[in-house]
Amino acid sequence: MKKITLSVVALTMTMMSYGQTNEKQVSKQCKRVDIYEQCKNRTKSKSKLCYLHDPSYVKPVENPTVICSGTTKKGDNCKNKTKNTDKLCHLHTNKKD
Numbered sequence: 720m721k722k723i724t725l726s727v728v729a730l731t732m733t734m735m736s737y738g739q740t741n742e743k744q745v746s747k748q749c750k751r752v753d754i755y756e757q758c759k760n761r762t763k764s765k766s767k768l769c770y771l772h773d774p775s776y777v778k779p780v781e782n783p784t785v786i787c788s789g790t791t792k793k794g795d796n797c798k799n800k801t802k803n804t805d806k807l808c809h810l811h812t813n814k815k816d
Contacts (some may be wrong), residue, residue: 787811
């Protein structure tokens with residue numbers, strides 16, 4: 720009888736702890752309702768709108784991809800693409816030992 724009650728208590732405690740989540744980590748459904756149906760995108764923003772419907776959303780700026788400015792052993796231009804700010808691919812950057 721003790722084994723059954725202990726297992727029920729343990730199972731109940733695990734289920735209760737699983738249900739507790741941090742409010743900041745939970746993504747919620749976008750609150751925007753279009754003409755026929757509600758938006759199905761998920762969001763974590765305070766405005767409760769996804770990136771498509773939030774007018775204050777700004778896409779993060781990335782470094783553009785450029786062709787490497789290094790040269791090969793033959794003397795030809797390198798054809799690798801890179802996002803490094805020094806415009807050199809992984810083959811032409813100085814390796815630190």
